[in-house]
Amino acid sequence: MSVSNITQEDRSLMSNYQKLVYIIPLICLLIIILCSHFVGNILAEEAIDKKTSEKQQYIIRQVKFEGNRLLSQKQLSSLIGVQPGENFQKDTLEAGIFKILDEYRQRGVFFAEIRPRFEYPPKDSSLAQIIVTLQIRESRPLKIGTISLEGNKLFTEEELKSELRLQAGDFFNDAAFNDSIERILQLYSEHGHPKVKVSPVNFDVDEKSGVVNLKLMVDEGPLVKISEVQVEGLQKTKESVVLRELPIRPGDIYAQEKIDLSYQRLNNLGYFYEVSPNLLQEGAKPDEVIFNAQVTEARTGRFNGVLGYAPPTSLDEKPQLTGVIEASESNLLGTGRSLNLLWKSGALDLYRFGYEEPWVFGKPLQIGVEFSSLKQTEKYTDAVSKERSGSLIIGTKLIRRLEGALALTYKRIDLPAGMFLGDNSQSGVKYGLKFSLERDSRNYYLNPTGGRVDKIALEISQGDFKLKKLWLDFNQYLQTWKKQVLAVGLHAASVWGLNIPPTELFYLGGANTLRGYNEDWFRGPRRLYANIEYRFLMGRTSQIFLFLDLGTVSKIDRPNTFESLKIGYGFGMRLESKGGLMSLDYGLARGDSALEGKVHLSLGTSF
Incomplete structure (x- = not known):
């Protein structure tokens, strides 16, 4: 069977022919053993x-x-x-x-x-x-007697036995036996031998003593190299833009981990609507394989509009509308460059423009710029504070799945006298240095069924506002049943310093933090919140879900004292196709009736 049958199924891109090599003999042996004992009965x-x-x-x-x-x-x-x-x-x-x-x-x-x-x-x-x-x-459970291996040269028998989940004296278990073989295949695949074969050649069972002796034959196969690296199906994107993102090159010794990482990277670039899991083909020689990714390009330009609606809670209160409009292009002219524009209206009015160059000097060094203008209006006094900022962001890949970024920020902050911090309030400038680390192991960024995203960021600022800010974000995705995923997000943030302007506080409430509450309704120098979603996957990029949000902020005048815990819950959906995206969340706060929920509707199109 050709290497082109390697797919992303039971184990990421494990060769199907490898599984058959040991499963078929095992099944035949088990049938011979079992049929004679219970099929007739x-x-x-x-x-x-x-x-x-x-x-x-x-x-x-x-x-x-x-x-x-x-x-x-x-x-x-x-x-x-x-x-x-x-x-x-x-x-x-x-x-x-x-x-x-x-x-x-x-x-x-x-x-x-x-x-x-x-x-x-x-x-x-x-x-x-x-x-x-x-x-x-019920007969006596089978126990493992002896386990022996033959044909192995690259690894010693002790090294291979350490990969086995079954040891002498253990009760024999089908799942553990299969997993043990998988681990040996994986070990060889990580060291350039994807065509390894492991076959049980002796399955000696003594019914009276309840002992089974195993003998495994290892055919290591040739040391395999990657002869070519190709991408098929590109129309807009330049092939060099894709190839530079992959961890494999022609001439590399085959390593299963790099193949798996390449598949994950292709899925998470955001350039493709679909990536075929059949990545490998036989090369011209038995010791060669071709990495050939077959992709279907996506429309990487997006135009999204988000509308938030909160019904009035009293007769003299008006309903509240909030909105977000965002336009972005994540693969500008097929070069991988990104561009985005954002406008947001609500308790915070925000305008933002950003641009990123993903590769500089032929290295995975990202350089981006961002400009924004923010206006914050006090709920009770209508006093307005403004902030205008510019940032230069430099990022790079540090190690596998880990990226780091350094941002230099300039902000001009204008505050009405006495607005927020009494006589100490002022207008001025802030110079910030922000360092962040992010590790992303999601198997598919749009609709993950496994993996996690962890991010930590620290900012130190000088000037008229001497502040320190910290962000911690952890998101975990666990598949519970077929097409069902539990997503859990934990988030914390804090700011320390004197004369903290309201634009530097942390806000809570709305579609991205605490559904069931108005957009950016709570604020404070400390923020804690969690999002829990149980998702039912409807397709590669679509889902419906139930959610539970919990969050709180600390008091402005007493940063170490938190307000009461806020709870929001409800349901939502994300429906996406090649042409666009529709997103809907309906959230209720604790104590709300069914008709008092907050609606967050997002409609988008791709181009």
Whole structure:
């Protein structure tokens, strides 16, 4: 089987042919062992066929289990799939018995026997009911005796055994055995041998002693190199722009980790709507493979509009509308350069422009500039503070998945006298130096099913406002069931210093922090909040979800004292296609009625 069949499934881009090499012999050996012990005892075929040949339909009156010790009655009942009151179906019962035997096998009991017994009503009875009794003989669980390996040269037998999840004396377990083989395959793939084959050549089982001795044959295969690195399907993006982002080059020794990282990187660049997981093809020689990424380009230009609506909470209060308009291009002219414009209206009015050059001097060095203008209006006095700023941002990749950035910032802040901090309020300038680190291991940034994003940032400023600011952000994504993901975000921020202007405080509330509350409704020198979402994935980039938000800010005059915890909850959806995005959140604050929720609607188009 060719290397082109390597896909991103059970293990990222693990070769399917590698799995078949050890799974097929194992299955054959298990069939030989197991068939002789329990297949003949699965069903009393003659008894069933003799009665059912009368074409009489029976109703199951009761299902009983005898002789079971390892599995409880409740566990067996859930596995058998046959319930009292149902019509008796031979195939259903047979499938249930196989499930029970499989469960025993997962627990190391390979020689369990199940004999069904049927109690039929008398011939003169008008009741067509039967009682099914499953007589179970639980054999002794198999234990590992000896494990030996042959054919290995690159690694010693001790090194390979250290990768095994099964050791001498352990109970034999199918899942642990398969995982052990996977770990050996992974080890070889990380050291240039993706065509390694591991086959069980001896599966010696002693039923009386309950011991199984394993012998594994290792065919290491050739040392494989990457002969070519290609990208197919590009229309707008220059090939060199994509290739420079990948950690592999022609002539590199094959390393599975780099292949996996390349696939993740292609997905997270934001240039492509789809990336085929079939990345590898056979080369011209047995010791060569071709890295050939097949992609479908996305529309990287976006125009989004967000509308927030909060109904009035009293008769003399007006409903509150907030809005955000954003235009961005993340792959300008196919060069990877990014450009964005943002306008936001609400408690904070914001205008922002940003541009980033992703590669400078042929190195992964990002240089960006950002300009913004902010106006903050006091809720009760209508006093206005303004801030105008400019930033120069320099970033680079430090190590795998870890990026660092340094930002130089200039801000001009104008405050009305006595607005916020009494007689100490002032207007002035602030010079800031901000350092940040970010680690991103998400498997797909738009709709992750695994991985996390961690970010820490520290800013020190001088000038008329001598401040220190800290940000901590942690986001984790865990797949719970098929197409279901739990997303958890934890966020903290703090500012220290004298004469803290209101534009330097941290705000809480709205679509990005605390849904169920008005946009930027709370503020303080300290901020803590958490977002918990349970997502149901509807497609590669679409989802519906339930959410719970919790957050608080500290008091302005007492920074170490926090206000009461605010709780928001609700539901939302993100629906995206090649042409655009629709996002909707409906959030309720604690104590709100169902009709008092806050609506956050975002409509966008791609170009």
